[in-house]
Amino acid sequence: MNTSSNSSEGHGLPLHHLVRRPAAGAIAEGGSACLLLLHGVGSNETNLVAFAQAQDPRLTVILPRGPLAFGPNQHGWFNVNFTVTGPVIDPAQAEASRAMLVSFIEGLPAAYGIAPDKVWIAGFSQGGIMSAGVGLTRPDKATGFGILSGRILPEIAPLIARDDALRKSSAYVSHGVQDNKLTVEYARDTRRLLNEHQIPTVYREYPAGHELNAEMQGDFIAWMTQQLDAASGY
Template structure:
């Protein structure tokens, strides 16, 4: 299902970049939807916004197919796994292109983009310093791929989630926090009076966490 690499847009750093941020969009969206969030970040960061490898319609991309059922979201796990592997390769390519190290790299995303960010960060902690889940979750399907010492190899993780999320209930954020505690990953969690969205408070908390994780 996967192309050789991913199409992307980017916001270059002003001057010499001291870090790399990858921002992943949600299902049925595209990189342009997160351009505003990219512009809000430290100008010393090089920000890359890749498009998911699956096309669902004009300007609508994703990382895997999902159905929302009364029992919870049901995914196509082989698509999620292919996207995870593709992103790990893509990160290495961009680090080499920009001359930046994994210790200078963070991956973050909204909804399905946050899911993939967690999948990459937890299973390939030598690729990034940390990851952020913005209204997403941690897939149980990746559990066997997480190295035992992941907590020693990641700098930080972030979970931001709306208490009234109608797509991915807040209980999924609580479950994600439990997984991070189990794996002894340093993390920060914030809940908000919000639906499945990125509020101003979430954006401010994301920037604050990112500045601490990738200081200038």
């Protein structure tokens, strides 16, 4: 399965992206299930190609590029400064990127034959932050979401959807206990918030830093396959 590059101009979508197509014959009636994987700050969509290739072959996997450029091949979803009291973000940029991702998802059925009720979004670090932003505010657009070494921005609190809508979603949270960029307390706070909203959540901690290592990747891939099986009635 090859990963192909697609510009926003070619498909009317607001973000440049890469696409890994599903295996031949894997697309169910009603369209393909889809996973969006979002990179972290200062990276780009190519950083997660191997992770995308390893996903369940039934999935169309899409790797969007963050809309902000910080340098050559360095992109992100919002500016952030890491201070002694914690990360300080540009909330207007974060909100603009969240809205852009919602618009991107809305265009996927026409662009790639994606089933609108089978879209998951996940990401590493800042990509996980954006995935949580979409998943918590627009559960009508995301069947489930994954926060891989990320956090939930307190700024989205007024936009979080009603609990009756969120209960139909699902979440995956993983974090390294030695993470010195975003401490594991962010993940534990995330778990508490998701439990408060009664979102079915799988939570994992690892003896790791701010990274997405092979064990972390494998556990997420297994969760994603379970999500697909449940959505397919297996």
